[in-house]
Structures are given as C-alpha cells and as structure tokens.
Amino acid sequence: ETGVTQTPRHLVMGMTNKKSLKCEQHLGHNAMYWYKQSAKKPLELMFVYSLEERVENNSVPSRFSPECPNSSHLFLHLHTLQPEDSALYLCASSEETSGNYNEQFFGPGTRLTVL
Amino acid sequence: GQNIDQPTEMTATEGAIVQINCTYQTSGFNGLFWYQQHAGEAPTFLSYNVLDGLEEKGRFSSFLSRSKGYSYLLLKELQMKDSASYLCAVTDSNYQLIWGAGTKLIIKP
Numbered sequence: 001e002t003g004v005t006q007t008p009r010h011l012v013m014g015m016t017n018k019k020s021l022k023c024e025q026h027l028g029h030n031a032m033y034w035y036k037q038s039a040k041k042p043l044e045l046m047f048v049y050s051l052e053e054r055v056e057n058n059s060v061p062s063r064f065s066p067e068c069p070n071s072s073h074l075f076l077h078l079h080t081l082q083p084e085d086s087a088l089y090l091c092a093s094s095e096e097t098s099g100n101y102n103e104q105f106f107g108p109g110t111r112l113t114v115l
Numbered sequence: 116g117q118n119i120d121q122p123t124e125m126t127a128t129e130g131a132i133v134q135i136n137c138t139y140q141t142s143g144f145n146g147l148f149w150y151q152q153h154a155g156e157a158p159t160f161l162s163y164n165v166l167d168g169l170e171e172k173g174r175f176s177s178f179l180s181r182s183k184g185y186s187y188l189l190l191k192e193l194q195m196k197d198s199a200s201y202l203c204a205v206t207d208s209n210y211q212l213i214w215g216a217g218t219k220l221i222i223k224p
Contacts, residue, residue, distance in 0.1 A: 106157035
C-alpha cells in the first residue's frame with residue numbers, strides 16, 4: 001500500500017448507529033487531518049493531529065470523536081449523527097503541521113450518508 | 116474573516132486554453148496551493164506559489180500576485196482527462212490551509 005488509504009469508501013448509517021472511519025498513511029508523515037467536504041463548499045478542517053497529539057479542533061460537534069493511536073493511523077468515531085452530516089470525509093497527511101510548504105496528501109475519502 | 120473566491124464552474128473545449136482565477140483575503144500569507152480533484156477521488160497536488168510570478172509545469176502553470184491577493188491556474192492543450200474540480204488553498208499566518216470551494220472544469224470535445 002502506498003500513500004493515504006481510507007476505509008470504508010462508502011457508508012450508510014442511521015442516526016442511532018455507531019460507526020468508525022479509518023485512515024492510514026504510508027508516507028512517514030507526522031501530521032494527519034480530517035476534513036469534511038460538502039457539495040460546492042470549501043473543505044472544512046475538522047481535526048489536526050501532530051505526532052499523535054490533537055493540535056486543532058475546529059468547533060466540531062461531539063458526535064464526531066477522533067482517535068490517533070500512532071502517527072500512521074487516524075480514526076473518526078461517529079455516533080448519533082444527523083442527516084446534515086452526510087458528506088465526503090477526507091483524511092490527509094503532511095510532514096509537519098507548520099512551515100510554508102506543507103503539502104497535504106489526501107486519501108480517496110469516505111462517502112457518508114446518514115438516513 | 117478569511118475568504119477564498121474562485122468561480123463555481125467553467126467550460127472549455129478540448130485542445131484550448133483555460134485560466135481559473137482565485138482571489139484571497141487571509142490573515143497573513145505563507146503560500147498558495149492548487150489541487151486537482153476528479154469526481155469521487157482524492158485531491159492531488161498540482162502547484163505551489165509563495166513568490167510573485169509564474170511557475171510552469173508542463174501543460175499547467177500557476178501565477179501569483181501577493182499585492183493583489185490573486186492567483187490563477189492556466190491549463191494549456193486541454194484534454195478530456197482535465198475535467199475535474201480545481202481547488203485553491205492559501206496557508207495563513209498560523210500555517211493553516213484555507214480552502215476555496217473549488218472550480219468544476221468541464222471539457223467538451
């Protein structure tokens with residue numbers, strides 16, 4: 001495996017379900033990110049981790065709970081979601097979280113539908 | 116507030132040239148990125164500008180004017196595979212990436 005991988009690619013869940021999204025990066029990066037992408041809207045940064053420590057939480061509802069057990073893996077735990085949470089969830093990684101040139105490498109995303 | 120503006124959608128013809136503009140108002144500036152995103156796929160890096168001027172990379176070029184808060188992505192010799200969304204993003208003074216909503220480019224034969 002190379003780059004950034006995400007599973008599952010598609011997920012349909014009810015509002016009372018609990019599910020988790022998984023991201024893995026094989027690039028040796030120290031920083032990982034969760035983004036929400038909705039149609040015709042800018043990417044919304046949700047969480048940032050640097051060396052397994054959360055450094056950014058952009059006022060995300062508590063029904064989204066991130067976990068970073070090591071610098072290669074990132075999870076997003078979901079519970080009691082709302083239909084408006086339906087979107088593409090993208091994971092990304094970069095060498096660091098600071099610095100001018102901070103190219104982020106993205107996974108293919110999980111298309112989430114909340115019924 | 117911080118804001119990135121780019122057109123929602125553009126249409127161009129195969130073999131032609133298209134310019135996608137991006138204007139930004141951010142708290143500080145530490146570089147501008149362009150990403151390409153095909154439908155249902157991951158965004159992929161295209162270019163990075165931190166100094167004024169034109170950066171050329173094959174059929175794609177990116178221009179930056181920091182004084183005007185303006186950039187453009189120029190695509191030459193358009194191919195059908197260039198149909199995608201093009202995302203502009205600026206690194207602000209806190210090294211956070213601020214994203215535009217993306218420009219959907221439709222290429223017609």
